[in-house]
Amino acid sequence: MYIISACLCGVNCKYNGENNLNENCAKLFREGKAVLVCPEQLGGLCTPRRPTELNDLSSEILNGNGKAMNDEGIDVTEGFLKGAYETLKIAKEVKATKAILKENSPSCGVNFVYDGSFKGDKIEGMGITAYLLTKEGIDVFSEEDLEPNRDKLVYLNQYDRNKANKRRSFKLEEDYQELETLDLTDNLGDFSDLPPKVQENVKKLMISLAEDLMGFTDIDEIAEATGLSIEEVKEVKDNEK
Incomplete structure (x- = not known):
């Protein structure tokens, strides 16, 4: 069983009230192989909501250091932490072994998140929920991990190597x-x-x-x-x- 970010299956729970529909994810859901979650809604945050970025590593935020701040300077860390733990609770309840989460999200980013400057700059890192699930032994992927590297002949860096390994684990036809x-x-x-x-x-x-x-x-x-x-x-x- 998979846990999948609800926005990837067409649910309008993205921060701006829209979705990030991904057909690979939607197919898994239609086949009854996935349970949908939106950590931020599970944490009590509304939709739509203000854009939020992390000012420290997710590991530090989970340890009580660092915060999730929205673009108006409001601390929304509590909602993000609650959503992460609620997602973990659901994953354990349905015995999920894999999660497919929305890349770049402060909750769900798997390989990259925004850097906290609200300038559109990304850094390598994980969202709070993605990090927590990984820490608890659940294999975490982003929707981008499911897409082939068609523009690369050789995997030139560790990110692309990891992506190749993740795609193989899904045994995509x-x-x-x-x-x-x-x-x-x-x-x-x-x-x-x-x-x-x-x-x-x-x-x-x-x-x-x-x-x-x-x-x-x-x-x-x-x-x-x-x-x-x-x-x-x-x-x-x-x-x-």
């Missing part, structure tokens, strides 16, 4: 279709005449694609996918340690 047709060695040709350092970097790239994009973990699978020998894969992996 389109991912498997992509993996079946992907050939890492296509058009690479023979790079034996390249300088040794460049050869090493090309091998690292190929292995990274096999691991992060295709999900292979065994040396034999990586070797088969990349066209490298088992010895070459082991050598590159050993050099990374």
Whole structure:
């Protein structure tokens, strides 16, 4: 069973009275696989409501440090904390193992939240509810984690690597279709005449694609996918340690 931010399934509970409909999430709800929550409404906040941002890490706010402040300078931390714990209570009641929450939200942000300046700037971090659920052992995803990185050939940073891993855990059908047709060695040709350092970097790239994009973990699978020998894969992996 999933816990899903209600706004992602078309419920008009967003701070401005609108929603953030996401078809992947709505499909799970229609199939009876999800329970909808809006932490801020569960915490007693009205809809619509003033935009709110966090002035510290969610871990600090849960420990009594830092606050959730709206754009009029009003402290609404109590409502956000209450909503987080009410959401956790529901998750435990329905035995939810995963949650899909709205990215960037001060309650539900999974990878990013706004920085507290109300200037539209984001920082890496989690919303209060997302952090609490994670702390309690529930796997938390954002709706953006369900979308493919179609504009990237290689996952260039830890966020994209994490996103790839999260998508694999959902076993999305389109991912498997992509993996079946992907050939890492296509058009690479023979790079034996390249300088040794460049050869090493090309091998690292190929292995990274096999691991992060295709999900292979065994040396034999990586070797088969990349066209490298088992010895070459082991050598590159050993050099990374």
